Amino acid sequence: MSQKAAKKELSPIDIYKLLPKTNCKECGQENCMAFATKIVAREVDIDQCKPLQKPENAKNFKILHEMLKPPVKEVIIGVGDKARKVGGKLVMYRHEFTYFNPTAIAVDVTDEMTEAEIVSRIKSTENFSYEYIGNTLKLDMIAVRSTSGDADKFKNCLKKVSETTNLPLILCALNPSVLEAGIMVIPKARPLLYAATLTNWKDLAELALMYNCPLVASAPNDLNGLVTLVKTLQAYGIQDLVLDPGTFFNDGLADTLNNFTMLRRAATKAGDELAGFPLLGLPLTIWANKGDLADDLVKWREAYTAGMLITRFADIIILHSTDGWVQLPNVILRQNIYTDPRKPVAVAAGLKEFGTPNENSPVFFTSNFALTYYTVASDLESSKINAYLIIVDAEGSAIDSGVAGRKLTAEKVADAIKATGIENKVKHRKIIIPGKASRISGEIEELSGWQVLVGPRDSSEIAKYLIDKWQP
Amino acid sequence: MAAKKDSKDSGIDVTELLELITKLQNLELHDFQLEAKNLELRVDGGVASIPGFKLPSAIPTKPAALLQQTFTSPIENYSSSIAEVKLGATKSEGGTRGRSITIGGEKAPAFYTFESPVIHKPVVTLDVFDMEVPLSKAVKMHVKEVMGDPAAWAKLAVEKFGADMVTIHLISIDPLLKDASAKSTLTTIENVMQAVDVPLVIGGCGDPEKDTALFEEVSKAFPGERFLLSSFTRDMNLENIAKLAKENNHAVLSFTPMDLNMARELNRKLYDYLGKEDIVMDLSTAALGYGLDYAFTNMERARLSGLLGDGELAHPMSSGTTNAWAAREAWLKMEDKWEPRELRGPLWEVTTALTLLLSGVDMFMMIHPAAVKTLKDVINNLSSGKKADPSKYVDWVSAKI
Numbered sequence: 100m101s102q103k104a105a106k107k108e109l110s111p112i113d114i115y116k117l118l119p120k121t122n123c124k125e126c127g128q129e130n131c132m133a134f135a136t137k138i139v140a141r142e143v144d145i146d147q148c149k150p151l152q153k154p155e156n157a158k159n160f161k162i163l164h165e166m167l168k169p170p171v172k173e174v175i176i177g178v179g180d181k182a183r184k185v186g187g188k189l190v191m192y193r194h195e196f197t198y199f200n201p202t203a204i205a206v207d208v209t210d211e212m213t214e215a216e217i218v219s220r221i222k223s224t225e226n227f228s229y230e231y232i233g234n235t236l237k238l239d240m241i242a243v244r245s246t247s248g249d250a251d252k253f254k255n256c257l258k259k260v261s262e263t264t265n266l267p268l269i270l271c272a273l274n275p276s277v278l279e280a281g282i283m284v285i286p287k288a289r290p291l292l293y294a295a296t297l298t299n300w301k302d303l304a305e306l307a308l309m310y311n312c313p314l315v316a317s318a319p320n321d322l323n324g325l326v327t328l329v330k331t332l333q334a335y336g337i338q339d340l341v342l343d344p345g346t347f348f349n350d351g352l353a354d355t356l357n358n359f360t361m362l363r364r365a366a367t368k369a370g371d372e373l374a375g376f377p378l379l380g381l382p383l384t385i386w387a388n389k390g391d392l393a394d395d396l397v398k399w400r401e402a403y404t405a406g407m408l409i410t411r412f413a414d415i416i417i418l419h420s421t422d423g424w425v426q427l428p429n430v431i432l433r434q435n436i437y438t439d440p441r442k443p444v445a446v447a448a449g450l451k452e453f454g455t456p457n458e459n460s461p462v463f464f465t466s467n468f469a470l471t472y473y474t475v476a477s478d479l480e481s482s483k484i485n486a487y488l489i490i491v492d493a494e495g496s497a498i499d500s501g502v503a504g505r506k507l508t509a510e511k512v513a514d515a516i517k518a519t520g521i522e523n524k525v526k527h528r529k530i531i532i533p534g535k536a537s538r539i540s541g542e543i544e545e546l547s548g549w550q551v552l553v554g555p556r557d558s559s560e561i562a563k564y565l566i567d568k569w570q571p
Numbered sequence: 572m573a574a575k576k577d578s579k580d581s582g583i584d585v586t587e588l589l590e591l592i593t594k595l596q597n598l599e600l601h602d603f604q605l606e607a608k609n610l611e612l613r614v615d616g617g618v619a620s621i622p623g624f625k626l627p628s629a630i631p632t633k634p635a636a637l638l639q640q641t642f643t644s645p646i647e648n649y650s651s652s653i654a655e656v657k658l659g660a661t662k663s664e665g666g667t668r669g670r671s672i673t674i675g676g677e678k679a680p681a682f683y684t685f686e687s688p689v690i691h692k693p694v695v696t697l698d699v700f701d702m703e704v705p706l707s708k709a710v711k712m713h714v715k716e717v718m719g720d721p722a723a724w725a726k727l728a729v730e731k732f733g734a735d736m737v738t739i740h741l742i743s744i745d746p747l748l749k750d751a752s753a754k755s756t757l758t759t760i761e762n763v764m765q766a767v768d769v770p771l772v773i774g775g776c777g778d779p780e781k782d783t784a785l786f787e788e789v790s791k792a793f794p795g796e797r798f799l800l801s802s803f804t805r806d807m808n809l810e811n812i813a814k815l816a817k818e819n820n821h822a823v824l825s826f827t828p829m830d831l832n833m834a835r836e837l838n839r840k841l842y843d844y845l846g847k848e849d850i851v852m853d854l855s856t857a858a859l860g861y862g863l864d865y866a867f868t869n870m871e872r873a874r875l876s877g878l879l880g881d882g883e884l885a886h887p888m889s890s891g892t893t894n895a896w897a898a899r900e901a902w903l904k905m906e907d908k909w910e911p912r913e914l915r916g917p918l919w920e921v922t923t924a925l926t927l928l929l930s931g932v933d934m935f936m937m938i939h940p941a942a943v944k945t946l947k948d949v950i951n952n953l954s955s956g957k958k959a960d961p962s963k964y965v966d967w968v969s970a971k972i
Contacts, residue, residue, distance in 0.1 A: 192871060192875070193864075193868055211971065245968070246968075273966070273969060300637070319961045320958075321961060322642035323640065327640045331638045334632065334638055336633070345964060347959040348952075350952065350958070350959070351958070352949065352952040354958055354959035356929075357682075360685070369645045373642075384965060386967070386972035388965045399914065399918065402918055402922075403918065403949070407929065407949075410925070410929050411929060423909040423915075424909055424910065424911065424912075427900060427915065428859060428915070429922075432926060436926075438864050470857065470862040470865065473862075477861070481899065500830070559897075564747075567747075
């Protein structure tokens with residue numbers, strides 16, 4: 100086992116030993132041990148320890164940095180507010196810790212598109228927005244491709260792009276002098292450069308150094324070539340790399356997933372530093388090979404390939420389709436995969452109204468476990484029911500496990516009935532409880548004074564239940 | 572933008588200057604080794620303060636040629652493999668099916684084909700209901716002709732939609748629906764068996780008592796068919812139905828609500844009556860956007876644990892992928908920018924399916940034909956053993972699309 104492979108098992112003590120132990124609270128924590136605990140949970144950054152930055156602690160600072168360095172390097176693309184971190188992964192599987200830095204999604208424009216088209220694609224990318232469980236889901240970057248191979252055209256395109264957006268950019272050109280013509284328009288914007296290959300690497304390395312840009316190393320389906328490039332570029336002085344092992348379709352799909360998987364495993368499990376960089380997936384390559392396929396079919400394939408790459412370790416993907424139906428499943432998938440599995444996902448307790456309830460409308464309760472809540476909410480909404488829903492704080496557990504584990508108790512339900520003020524909103528005193536909470540029905544009646552009706556075990560049956568049983 | 576600002580400050584057009592430097596630099600690069608000293612001098616003498624221009628550090632150590640390196644493929648050793656479960660029995664095997672299908676047997680995580688080839692391709696079983704059910708518009712348009720006629724629906728699923736298997740959901744026995752008797756379903760099953768010769772999944776209604784009665788009747792009425800009885804849950808009285816399943820050569824689906832400890836516990840109970848080769852497990856599927864992360868991680872953990880020696884989780888996995896349609900984004904008429912839902916809906920199902928395919932699912936219960944077609948295409952691609960051909964890699968950078 101390499102030192103890196105053991106990283107996720109770091110204990111607070113390992114960190115504490117190397118801290119200055121001043122308990123100065125400058126970091127905002129109560130003491131050094133509390134700070135160490137937060138460091139291990141990756142909730143604070145080691146740089147927040149001011150005494151650690153004193154010269155006498157330089158050695159420990161360096162050791163700590165090395166200990167905490169993620170096996171997949173974190174690379175920053177762009178500058179300022181919109182700069183986007185990619186990579187920075189600590190683990191291969193999300194259940195081993197959590198994933199950081201959700202897959203960045205880029206949309207392409209080219210130097211042969213009209214200005215109007217460029218602006219419209221950028222605006223649709225910037226304005227993309229979807230509200231989901233309290234999060235606003237967005238797209239992240241613009242990839243600018245030189246399809247003309249002409250330096251002036253690329254330059255002009257970059258001028259238009261940089262006037263239009265502050266989103267981080269990926270500059271894509273096969274000819275280094277074309278690429279450079281583009282970079283010179285935005286010499287300080289730190290775009291990601293695509294790409295150093297086994298043939299052009301020296302020119303690209305010079306550009307990356309000169310303009311301080313992160314650089315993609317690209318070797319389609321050639322992992323030996325890829326690590327050769329990484330080793331060479333590192334020796335050249337380039338630290339911020341992104342890896343492109345190629346995105347293939349059809350017969351090549353298995354190798355594509357294998358390459359992503361092998362690189363990520365080599366980095367996180369075998370401590371292979373040459374594999375320890377963010378991975379670039381290119382669903383848009385399907386467009387370059389579309390043949391006779393109808394556009395909607397190409398979009399369909401691009402969409403589901405993007406999803407597979409998000410699941411299989413891609414840190415950046417570039418898409419061509421801007422359609423909402425293509426992007427939506429993928430931004431939601433990304434949100435799902437990057438949700439912290441260490442935290443039970445809970446919604447705020449309280450009262451929710453569905454439809455336009457009145458004083459005779461039914462009253463339900465459910466748990467604050469997000470999955471339970473959203474399932475019930477979706478069932479109430481989809482069957483267009485007018486009702487009140489009391490969300491009880493069950494410490495983020497589902498109904499059955501909450502009842503079993505005493506996290507969802509009759510006391511809590513009775514308290515919630517009082518706290519929500521539902522008694523002023525309805526004339527009746529009847530609460531419909533989840534079928535899976537039937538065990539505590541008697542207790543709820545006793546404590547709340549409300550009549551308890553045991554509802555269905557699954558909220559999908561609520562509509563039917565109301566038709567059959569509900570009388571205010 | 573930054574360059575413009577600077578140029579105002581200093582009175583120099585930085586962009587032009589950078590362009591000039593680049594041209595010089597390119598000239599110098601041709602004789603890079605020889606001219607290194609001159610280059611340094613030139614750089615020191617003039618342009619070191621240009622914004623965005625970074626002094627090349629450590630010039631002498633820059634490699635002049637590629638530093639060759641070999642990638643070591645990180646192969647892991649797994650102590651176990653996933654149990655194989657055979658579904659459907661042919662005439663020679665004591666049933667009436669045209670062929671049987673085996674799932675499971677995997678020796679590595681899903682499609683880690685650098686470690687092990689795919690042993691048994693994951694399969695798709697299409698949902699058929701024994702009565703009219705409310706379905707999303709995007710689904711209904713494909714099956715409305717056969718609604719209420721399970722035999723015709725099954726035929727459509729197999730012959731037109733390419734289903735490997737068919738799940739006949741006997742929801743008419745649901746006390747909240749028709750409350751039909753368990754016995755009354757036997758004719759329906761018989762009709763479906765006449766219509767298609769693929770292996771069948773027999774689906775209950777979710778009511779523990781009614782399903783218990785159903786599995787008793789079905790096990791006895793169709794001995795030797797090797798149905799998959801869906802599903803056995805913790806709140807059922809398992810002894811009798813598990814014994815009957817074993818005696819009559821049926822497999823069972825062990826269903827638990829997203830909790831691996833519950834899954835282990837239920838499987839342990841079933842081991843009293845059934846063999847490993849008789850149990851497929853369903854760890855619960857939540858839709859994309861509605862808990863898919865839990866489902867995905869649960870299944871991924873179960874598969875890894877199974878391979879690493881946890882026998883109680885080393886069962887092939889089934890996913891009720893049709894649950895994807897529980898997500899409102901799958902069926903809802905939304906603002907124009909998210910339309911058409913006729914594409915968004917099945918994409919929701921296929922994205923849910925593919926995510927779970929990569930976690931290790933061996934059997935998918937699905938409903939939309941486009942989602943089924945895509946999933947099967949991907950499974951075939953991933954299982955083909957064919958290689959990516961870099962020589963055919965298209966130049967996507969300059970492709971005019």
